[in-house]
Amino acid sequence: MRVKTKVKRKLIAISVIISFVSLSYFYTQNVFESKFFEEWKSLRSSLNASGECLLPLNVNPFDSRVTPYLIKMPNRIHCPKTELSRFYSIGANGESLTFVDENGILKKLNVPHHLNCVYQNFSRKGDSDDEIVYSEEKPLLSELNLIALNIEFVSVKCHENGDLVYSNTHFYPSTLKQLPKSDEYLPSVIILVIESMSRLNYLRFLKQTKSAFESLGNFFYLKGLTKLADNSFPNMVPLLAGLRPYEGEFPPNVRPDEGPYDDLPFVWKEFAKKNYLTALLEDCPEFTLFNYIAKGFKQKPTDWYLRPYWLHIYGQSSASSLSYCYNKNSKLDLFLEQVKIFLEKARDVPKFLFSFFIEVTHTDFNKAQLLDSHYAKFINEQKDQLNDSIVFLMGDHGNRYGAFLETNIGRIEERMPLLGIHLPIKLTENEPHLAKFLRINSERLTTWLDAYQLLLDVAHSNYTIIEKKEKKRQYSLWREEVPVDRTCNEALIPDNYCVCEQKIEVNGTEKFVQEAARILVDH
Template sequence: RVLFRSNYQNHVATYYPKETLSVLMIGIDGNSKQNFQRHMPKTRNFLLNDLNAIELHQYNKLGEKTYPNVVALLTGKSQTEMIRSNWTAAQTFDNVNDDFIWSDFRKAGYRTGTVFDQYHLTAFHYQKKGWDKAPVDFYRRAGLHYRNRDKLMRRHNKHCIGDIPEITLNHDFWIQMATTFNNSKTRPYFGYSFTTHLTHDNHNLASAGDHLYLGFLQDLKDKNIINNTVLIFFSDHGQRFGATRSTYNGIIESRTPYMFLIFPPWFYQKYPDILKVLKINQERLTTNRDIYETLRDLVNFQATTQLGDINKRGISLFQEIPRERMCEHAQISVEYCVCNELTNSNVSSSMSLALALTVQDKLKALIYTVLDKCSVLKFKKVMRVMEEQPKTTRVNQTPVNSTRYHITLMTTPGDAVYEA
């Protein structure tokens, strides 16, 4: 307790932040912006109408799965840059934990916590080693591990602990933490929560969580927690598989997660210039890295606004993001960029065949070392070929004007579906 108070006092004495706001991040896996509108309308309406949330309408994912997206959100880095930071999948994240934004908040005197509903399938544990030492002050992994292995507790439904929805238990933890530490003068907190069970395997189950998340948000408001807290309500990406994913709309949805930012009711009145910039940025191209830069600004909030540097891949939402910003500026790979024009063009049969054979050769190369254990993989049929054209722009004075093809095909044996 003395250490936290000392860190906080030193931070205030050194940087003179104009506000010290707690931060709570609530994430849901694989829930696109469109799916959120379809299946969680009560939660969305409460965010917009009761909490006056800022919704980022041009929010674009950075990577295919959860890991590259949340790493960018929490560290501002890419997967490759994490490896360059002296980390590999064979190591724990302990030696790079200072790169995570919760470490910045902790150094500033914040109590920090994380909540996951999986102990082996989180972004930091699936095919990775997680942490040996707790990365935050309140780390619930050990309890989660034993709870998930308890057959009696998981007897009836993987979404419940006994007869209580797991989401409710996780939300109760944040209510307890917020009511304990939600004093912006002396005891701010930072919380990061990510739910996988609900929507990872079936995005339609998001509807089952609508009333639970609505109740949680109502508690945050009724208990006056939101008065000292910045709430960030987000997802990592859209659905990556299933019937919807095979459609044109599914391709677009996979690239478009949602992002809402909720500030205390008094914040907009006290800082109208910040509100003006936030509303402008609602309609600008944004990514996880912009949220990371915003979090960095919240650690030492100075309430300054200016035009952001278009050459920076991450721009705080407290700065105006240039209207001219394109995916190349934000370092969004072309396969995830929603700025591209994706059309069902009349691609010739010879071109379709050439594309399919190219993908087939690439797949063979990927499994070359185990070819003696596998059947020969061949494409069975081309399901779709679309033309993907980036809008013409100039990045670092270099004209960008090219045509790419997006192909979906089925292979045999196994009838697996691939995209390239």
């Protein structure tokens, strides 16, 4: 685009490749308040009417500008022994003194010790999402049928000669309703979210996980996916409810910063209407999506909701946020075990599961390495169920902390989260265009609103090709092409998160161009 001017001199042909990736640094220095940025935004807005978004799709995750910030770490979380460790992993198959079997029976192993063991079940308290209520302590003799007693969460303590020698907390989806089998093909949806996971950091640090995920086959990466807002909440709500919290899109009775959020049109409600079992799993209860400085839910939002369990164990010093372990286990393994148990319990019916693991990677992108073997093992062990399901492996946004953000690549990563999608072979054999459009759209500018539309399609069993070509806020990622000339403005991506590179020829005598040049030299 040529910018016309009254100045009667030859335009200085300056081919300026201006991307927000480089301009975002100026934003952090409060330069955006200057008239320069007002003029720049006006210029880019005029370009967006017809310009093509050139996405940074082929960035090297080990670029030399990145390596100074990389710290080598193990690929697993190691949990040291504690004072109460002698009764963990004592069974023939590694069971602890107490454990829950596949039938929901809480069992206690026979050991040559005179132990006095008690159990105490607990659940959420009334309409509070932040309180739990406990039953009275009762003796645990040999076993307890959790399903018959409608117990989802139970704490066990054992004493020997008056001293506490064992403590553990168990879970089981005992209250899941029995659903009839359907003759309609209803693929399950399993969403695995890792806090702050960008696609580049996935390529950099989760090699085993990547190999396991890709071994499922029929996989696609949305390389142009760009976040809509800064942190987790305003990015995941568009995915889960199709609404942006801070743009006046919520129902009038739901306050975005406060909640409660029961009345939002969550996509899991649409799945529930089709007789899917639903689950919402998050660790680190202080920072969960709907509870950080907010009220969460007045009623249990899904069929299985693990918040009471995590509130309980985080209330114990052995599982504080300073440790990634609880008793002998990493909290990540406990979290993935909860996913596994739900999948097993709901094996014969369609299910929708949204899991969000928060703690380890929230403030340090290097710590993604600690997750690798855990997620890889989970995917490999659950391959039979995952193969037949629609699987999202994803982040919410990229890394948001540290000096790494001062690099261009760091700023790209912060804005471009991971989204890998696996589709069941049966689905794409029946509807081959789904894979075709996902492949096309894998390198187009996309957002969480587009991913929401895909989920809505599944909930409504809507796989028909969309023939009509029109500009809109969200596109079905697998039923139509996302326009190649889609702009950040059209995708509802704010300027400061836009990663489109656009080549503009401008007049070197323009004041805002000279100011841009000065700033580039200064920084």
